[in-house]
Amino acid sequence: xxxxxxxxxxxxxxxxxxxxxxxxxxxxxxxxxxxxxxxxxxxxxxxxxxxxxxxxxxxxxxxxxxxxxxxxxxxxxxxxxxxxxxxxxxxxxxxxxxxxxxxxxxxxx
Amino acid sequence: xxxxxxxxxxxxxxxxxxxxxxxxxxxxxxxxxxxxxxxxxxxxxxxxxxxxxxxxxxxxxxxxxxxxxxxxxxxxxxxxxxxxxxxxxxxxxxxxxxxxxxxxxxxxxxxxx
Numbered sequence: 207x208x209x210x211x212x213x214x215x216x217x218x219x220x221x222x223x224x225x226x227x228x229x230x231x232x233x234x235x236x237x238x239x240x241x242x243x244x245x246x247x248x249x250x251x252x253x254x255x256x257x258x259x260x261x262x263x264x265x266x267x268x269x270x271x272x273x274x275x276x277x278x279x280x281x282x283x284x285x286x287x288x289x290x291x292x293x294x295x296x297x298x299x300x301x302x303x304x305x306x307x308x309x310x311x312x313x314x315x
Numbered sequence: 316x317x318x319x320x321x322x323x324x325x326x327x328x329x330x331x332x333x334x335x336x337x338x339x340x341x342x343x344x345x346x347x348x349x350x351x352x353x354x355x356x357x358x359x360x361x362x363x364x365x366x367x368x369x370x371x372x373x374x375x376x377x378x379x380x381x382x383x384x385x386x387x388x389x390x391x392x393x394x395x396x397x398x399x400x401x402x403x404x405x406x407x408x409x410x411x412x413x414x415x416x417x418x419x420x421x422x423x424x425x426x427x428x
Contacts, residue, residue, distance in 0.1 A: 212357075239416070241419075247421075248406060248419040248420060248421050248422050249358065249406070249408075249419045250419070251416045251417065251418065251419075254416060294357055294358070296358075302348070302360045302363055302371055302373075302374070303348075303358075303360060303417065304360065305350075305357040305358040305359070305360075306357050307355075307356055307357040308356075308357050310355070
């Protein structure tokens, strides 16, 4: 079955700094989605990427889908304490999402 | 527009009992998905349903677990004869159509003692 791997699994980020989290798939993905889950909360949809090489921005967040549609990245600039949480990527296809294990981000004030 | 509703939010069961988890999708959504999340793990797909139909149950354990989404009322995930390993957060998500963005409910945290 489809598998997505996320690296790193944990990150400690100083407030104000930038960081990137990566998502890799063993197979070509029809699309990739990113979700954020706050501690004790539920996943919240951030974005979906569909096209090869696609780049989308949401304020301080930049999402990228690789040319081969096997990897993706999320880059956050000027980290704020509200960015704390776990960021999941999920590969789409056949009406079910295959989630990675997530990147747990801790922000150091 | 109310979001996805799940109840109960927390459920404690003794080994061998049954657990029933309910999910009401967002208004206008006819597609429901159930996921299980273990501590510090990602979400594992369990089952995908539309009204009165199970579309994909490939992630569901073969025994003790069942799901339904009746014509009227919420979707139900039923776990019979629970064991300690069933302790997890169970999330329901809904979408207006198959595939894209899924809206997650707050989850049910099941603890088996």
